[in-house]
Amino acid sequence: MRTDLGGPISVEPRVNDQIRAREVRLVGPEGEQVGIVPIERALQLAADVDLDLVEVAPMARPPVCKLMDFGKFKYESALKAREARRNQQQTVIKEMKLRPKIDSHDYETKKGHVVRFLKAGDKVKVTIMFRGREQSRPELGRRLLDRLSQEVADLGFVEAAPKQDGRNMIMVIAPHRSLKVAARGAKPGAEGVEGEVAPAEVAASNGTGE
Structure with a gap:
């Protein structure tokens, strides 16, 4: 048919x-x-x-x-659509990995990375990696994520609450809207897509604090 x-x-x-x-x-x-x-x-x-x-x-x-x-209507509509696409804010998700028993120095270093990402208007996926018997103590990871979210609360908020995913616990922190707008104005034409992790930042954040 x-x-x-x-x-x-x-x-x-x-x-x-x-x-x-x-x-x-x-x-x-x-x-x-x-x-x-x-x-x-x-x-x-x-x-x-x-x-x-x-x-x-x-x-x-x-x-x-x-x-x-x-004809004029179509031309003006095309201009508006192009401008809307140019102004559309695209989100980059950076990742930060920590161990539940990370020492204070490494924690502060990694928190500094999170602060930098949020100030740049990017979301941050924070991953707590459990190994061996650590998997029986998920409260250690949750306590660390709660501490981190509280210490960066002036820059971002918890968009996705801590959730166990196999041997990892994941939380997503998103920047406050004012930071996203400021970052967009400071970096016109910056590219990125949802779910993408910039390779340079992965290299900076893949350490586990051991």
């Missing part, structure tokens, strides 16, 4: 002679309400002012059409 009889679905509004309704609710070029008029009348009004008749609300009964310069 053929499924393509209808052809491709257009994502653009119908314009001028493409509009099939017998009558439309017409809106003028400045947004003024003209009222419900026959399609022939609407097309004539568009021709009189050298504009296009564009169907802006096809599901309405009758459909709503507006008089506008469709």
